[in-house]
Amino acid sequence: METMTPAVAVVGAGPAGLTAAAELARLVDGEVLVLERERVPGGIPRHSDHTGYGLRDLRRVMTGPGYARLLHRRAERAGARILTEATVTRVSDGRELEVTTPSGLVRVEPHALVLATGARERPRPARLITGDRGAGIYTTGHLQNLVHLHHGRPGKRAVIVGAELVSWSAVLTLREAGCRTVLMTTSQPVPESYAAFHLPGRALLRVPVATGTRLVSVEGDAGRVSAVVVEQVGTGRRRRVECDTVVLTGDWIPDHELARGTGLDLDPRSRGPVVDTALRTSRPGVFAAGNLIHPVDTADIAALDGRHVAAAVQRWLGDERMGEVAFDIEVDAPLRWVAPSVVRRGDPPPARGRLLLWTDTLVRSPVVRVHQAGRPLARRRLPWPASPGRVFRVPWSLLARARPDAGPVRLSLAR
Amino acid sequence: MRIHDVAVIGAGVVGCAVARELAAYELDVALVEARDDVGDATSKANTAILHTGFDAAPGTLESRLVPRGYALLSRYAGETGIAVEPTGAVLVAWDDDQLAALPGLRDKAVANGYHAAELVGPDFVYGTVPALGPGALGGMTVPGESIIDPWSTTLAFAYDALARGVGLRLGTRVEAVESGPEFTVLRTSRGDIAARWVVNAAGLGADVIDGHFGHRRFTVTARRGELIVFDTAARPLAPKIVLPVPTSRGKGVLISPTVFGNVMLGPTSEDLPDRTDTSTSEAGIASLLEKGRRIMPSLLEEEITTSYAGLRAATEHGDYVVDVDAGKRYACLGGIRSTGLTASMSIAEHLRDLLDTAGLPLKPRAGLPPPVRVPVLGEASARPYQNDELIRRDAEYGRIVCFCEKVTRGEVRDAFAAPIPPRDLNGLRRRTRATLGRCQGFFCGAEVGRLFDEATGTGD
Structure with missing residues (x-):
């Protein structure tokens, strides 16, 4: 088995990981190695094909895919080495990594480790939505991957669970794919997303938002979703909404399996690793950044975590004495x-x-x-x-x- | 018209085991399945336990066939690579009734020829499964109870059957039966199939097929069992199968690890009028969560990976209905409930002997192919993504496509090259575990879908 001994290993090439790597490549002697399990670096913005990216970190506004490409280019230009199709399958009880790659298993023994594995949306079973199984049920991540990276098509009539920023992102994706959003449901008494986006969104996209409701169950026909049952939370009144597509948005959980598997202290509420203001985890030399620790904030905030953690990693490699x-x-x-x-x-x-x-x-x-x-x-x-x-x-x-x-x-x- | 020696109706775990067994003899066997895949009805959604048979009703056929099947399937799993983990089980008593029932259960186990069960106190119970909620009064250990991959079991039987020359007819529903003096004609949704002998292993449809042969022996009721599957992070909480103690007041739910590294909670038990209804229900899931919270509160803190409902083919009889009508050259396998996975090979063996007596000529086939090897899916073995040598020979085993379950492109490719390729995404899931994990497709759903479309030539 091959062994690599970089100065820093970064797990995850999303906005946080790529930004951390770009900074670290400038700041530290030795190799900065980014391990990314997907074929293309960039993380979630790769398939989030709308504008609004880069505002706070790059002081410009661009689309998700453009932002992903730019962060990737910047990290490489700075001298970071980005390994794609490299899946970290285990973190030792120190900071050694077991990695599966197409050229074989690799052991990575870095001096410092940055976990930037991001977050995902809870899928249907975790939300206890009962009823029939059937095609046509997606999370936003799955949907955008399907539409933007694979040019696949969802159905024609969608119900979206959630009315926050990511939910409207799903509406845009569906519209582009020729699928009309017939209803958005949210258990909140008012829609969650930014008012600035929500009001024009509602007007322009003409999507009815049912507040104070929850999606109870799914009905299927011939292996595909045919309707959902939506309940008014206060009154228990239910109605059936015909649709062939259901998108489950928001309800984020960090992709924390590596952090948990290696025994880092986790915050029981966010389920991400506990970090200090320098983004150190409970184990010396192991850091965490991005939506792994705050599921979820916008991509630019995750990227700025990356910049912040780079300074802390540099201090660690310079034998800092960590305060109590x-x-x-x-x-x-x-x-x-x-x-x-x-x-x-x-x-x-x-x-x-x-x-x-x-x-x-x-x-x-x-x-x-x-x-x-x-x-x-x-x-x-x-x-x-x-x-x-x-x-x-x-x-x-x-x-x-x-x-x-x-x-x-x-x-x-x-x- | 080609006349088969035997037609087996139903390619569930029992039908596949029967076809495989009979094909060890010089017989032309057809395996006829209404659905588009083997093991796609009752066999795909059970509790995945390899039972010792300790709690069967003594004297029943089931009580004889389950222990025998346990031995046969344990050996076969070793030969083929079907994942089995000998975790053992502990029955936990939560009230005085249940505690009082334990000695009787141990006596029953002994009556069934199972001598390893032991009554244990609460300290032992908590020492074995520390995550149990408060209030356990005692228990009984059943060290032989094991967990198994039910999907690969059915597939292995089917692959072996095909290698032995069985003709598999998927998507072929038997709609009527015409008995003749020499052979029987099955009128199916895809034309007629003629066979001298017919074996009814139709599971949920066994009573209908039995009716076609003029019998009215039982009525199948679809008994829905809902199950919740928790994330692999929960696996350390359940080192053993935690079984309920059945009493006159009903049967509780179990908590069981799975060979894929998850933890399962269930099943519910509810008779349904609709034999195709595999939906989950609010009441069912709520009752599981309520019971689970009492048995193992910390389990409920873990993420739910999936939930599903399986249907058991229950009948009004307390036992398997295995019978050969020699005059009609017809065999019936009815009322094979969840223990049928464990008993599949012994049911096949038992049926073979009955058919032999009834006059089916059995001449062992020379030069039987060796048992197939199924893909490595269990967590107890080194899987392809962990196998450096394999990846260096074939880089596709180093390309993980489903990150949660660590399924590689090589394994997806192999599934399509197997003797029975998947015809839908669920079939691919059962063969590879792809998209079965915690993200349920958030990361890989689109890519796995693309690989499926590419391999099957479907999609846009």
């Missing part, structure tokens, strides 16, 4: 998780000076309260909503008064 844990960060409902959630002495602020959080209910004009061991530290009204289906960002400055070794810092919302 100063405090943990915790959240109260309706907040579900926060990333990063560990703060060490002497560490930099998190990427972009923001904590990333997830909320389960909409708070339009949220007041963020910060406490440490019962002591109020800060209280600030933020000018953006805390909205389910997308990351809620909280400025790091709200934690300025937190003291090391004074117990966990808790974030909560007041209406």
Whole structure:
């Protein structure tokens, strides 16, 4: 078996991994090796064929596939080595990797490891949608892969589960493939996606959005979806909607199997690895970045994680002395998780000076309260909503008064 | 018209085992299946357990055939590479009724010739399966209970049968039967098939076929069993099969590891009027989750990979109905329930002996081909993606296409080159595990679909 000993191994060539690799190739001596299981690098943007990519990291706006190509090119130009069709099948209890490639098994023994394996949407069984099995049920990832990379066709009438940003992305993909979206369902009382996108989206695309509903079951006919049953959550009233396509959007879960398999501490709420503000995991020399730790934020935020983690990896390779844990960060409902959630002495602020959080209910004009061991530290009204289906960002400055070794810092919302 | 010596109706696990067995003799055997694949009805959705037969009703045919089938199939799995893991099982008693029922179950096991079952206390139970929820009062171990790949079992029988000269007729539904003095004509959706002898292994349709031969011995009821399959991350929670203790108040659900590395929770049990209804139900899934939460709360924290419903061919009889009508040169295999996977080879053997007595001439065929080797699908063996030597010989085994289940392009290619290639994506799944994993196609669904279209010449 072949053995490789790069300075850094990055698992996953999506926006976070490619950006980390491009930075690291400039910053560190020795090889930066990116391991990507797909045939083409780029991650999710490869098949997300609409504009809006690159805003915060590249200060420009481009399509998903164009963005994926550019990040790939930049990483290669910077000198990173990108191995495609290279699937990491196991991480040892240190940071050694077992990799399957078309030329045989490879053992990779890096000095530092960055996990950037991204996230996926929960499929139908995990959402407990009962009824018939049948063709025509997709997640957005599956659908966009089918339409944009394989030029395949879904059906003619679709019901979309979810009404967040990714759900509207699915509407656009379906429209391009000649499939009309007849209904979007969301259990939220209001649609989750950005108002700026939602209102014109609703007007231009003429998609009815059923709020406060859930998809209960699927009916099939001759091996294909023929209808779904949608229930009004409050009243239990049900109706049948004829369709031949169902797209399950959002409800993200990190692709965390490598992180879990190797025994990293996981956040039980986000299910991603626990990281500190430098994006170190619970194991020295192992880092995590991108939607693996915050499922999910937009691609540019994942990319900026990549930039942030590169600096931390460089310090690690330069024999940094890592500070002790100063405090943990915790959240109260309706907040579900926060990333990063560990703060060490002497560490930099998190990427972009923001904590990333997830909320389960909409708070339009949220007041963020910060406490440490019962002591109020800060209280600030933020000018953006805390909205389910997308990351809620909280400025790091709200934690300025937190003291090391004074117990966990808790974030909560007041209406 | 060609007149076969034997026509076997139904290519489930039992029909395939019977065809394979009879083809070991100098007989011209046709295997007739209504669906487009072997093992595509009751055989594809069971609890995938290789049973010792410890809990069968003593004295029944089932109680004799299950232990014999266990021995035969264990050996055959070794020869062909069908994944089997001898995990053992523990029955767990959660209330006084169940605890009181355990000694009787052990006596029953002994009556069935199974002597390895032992009554154990709660400490032993929790030592064996630490993830069990609170409240277990005791249990009984059944060390011989094992888990098996049910899909490869049916396929191996079918491949062997084909290698021995059996003619497989898929998509061929028997609609009527015309008995004659020398041979019987099966009127099918794809023309007539004539055979001197007919074996009815039609599973859910066995009573209808039996009726065509003038018998009214039983009625098949489709008994739906819903199952939830949890992610492979849950596998350490279930090192053994956790069985319920059946009492007069009903039978609970089991939690079982699978050879693919998942954990299964189920089945429900509900009689359905529609023999084709394999939908899952809200009530069924909810009841499984409620029961599962009590048996193993931490399992419910894991991701659900899939859920499905299987149909068992239940009858009003408590036993298998295996009978040969020598006058009509007709054999019936009815009421073969979930134990039929374990008993498949012994049912075939038993039927062969009955047919021999009834006058079917059995002359062993010389130069039988060796048993087939099935693809390595179980987690207990090194799979192609882990095999450096194999990948260096053929790079396609190093190209993983389904990331969750680690299925390579080489294995997908092989499935289409096999004696019975898949005709739909479900067939491909059963042969390779592709898209069966936690992402359910988020990453690989489109690519696997493309490979299927390419291999079968379908799609756009």
